[in-house]
Amino acid sequence: MISQVLTSALEVLINKTLALSATHTSLEKLTQKTLTVELEELYFPLSFTVCNAIKNPQVMVTTLTEHTDCTIKTSINTLRELKAEQQITALIKQNKLDLTGDIKVAQQFASVAENLDIDWQSELANHIGDIPTHKLMQLGKRVSTKVDFAANQIKADASEYVVHEKRLVVTRSQVDQFSQQVLEVSKQVDELNQRVAQLINRKANN
């Protein structure tokens, strides 16, 4: 039931996010339309259906595939780029995304995601108050700066390793070649030892 846990959580998250969005999201156009996303990382599909409710249109997330207007096959990484509506065609050209069905449905879903505008600070302030929110946001910014710095540092170190240090690292073939040479020297030393032993014997017999 992992799929049900995920779809349930996604459904709550999406509908809460839509409700919080300050700008009007044009979900009405998508009423009764279904977008199915098949991610490489998941063994089940995710179908997003916009349902007509009296208060606000809502999105239902299921694993149903019997009826869908558009199916997208992609990976989680590409999904992030999909937020921009105009990216769809570029991603298809790059073979990062496989789309079947009505492309307009995918574009409209992407447009809804792109137009989401949530004032998280004000939402948080409604729950915990202005001052804690301000402090929390400052802390968040500091943590975010440090995380960004750490990420950049890791990236720079990785580049350094690739550009400079990797050149100095002994390769597998070089290690094999060296081992072979050591074996040969060892063999020659053995032969020399045998020959010295023979010479000593011969001298002793004389």
Next chain:
Amino acid sequence: MSASEQNQSPDKQGSSPDNTTHFGYKTIDKEDKVSMVAGVFHSVAKQYDVMNDLMSFGVHRLWKRFTIDASGVRPGNKVLDLAGGTGDLTAKFSKLVGKEGKVILADINSSMLNVGRDKLRDKGLVQNIEYVQANAQYLPFEDNTFDIVTIAFGLRNVTDKDMALRSIYRVLKPGGRLLVLEFSKPEYELLNKAYDFYSFNILPKMGELVAKDGDSYQYLAESIRMHPDQETLKMMMDDAGFEQTSFKNLTGGVVALHKGYKF
């Protein structure tokens, strides 16, 4: 008699050749069961959703979601949510079948139906839902009416389950499918023992505390043990005429989803 002994009972279909049937562990006249079960659900209707969340730790929502995912529902479909109670499945089906589709929430119990109707209307779900008070054994619908019939946590309360399955088969369209979501027999002995302990020691106390009705929840635990196990129910569905019948155990077999088609 222990719960596991009850599971070995020769008559697990809830009906006997004579005119008796089971009400939990009690053997009663068939005629009395409807009113006795009605008494239970009249009593618990208002607290039904709260108790469901408490008893299953919220997992019943995932079981129902699994049922929706297995239903293959499409826009325009006609769905019968039998013994639909407070309308959890109806709410989801209503959104998925759209304006062209229709969902009938049917329950034998008027209190449950009223609670379900109020809940769905409060959610703004009105346009494609109808409410029908109906006995699963004598469904008041024409032959070949529905694309999907579901019965979630209801079949074990039906007096004559074979008759109900035949009645469901009749109202399904050719190509339609039946989904039976019901408590069943846990697959693992350890889980079975823990489940027995929970059902007979904690559940009735919880019922007493929250719904002020321990007896009804004692009946719930007993009725689960008297319900046919996975294979038996599958055979009953086969006998009623369903084809390609199968079941899927959920939460280690505490609950099973049976599926069958009419062709």
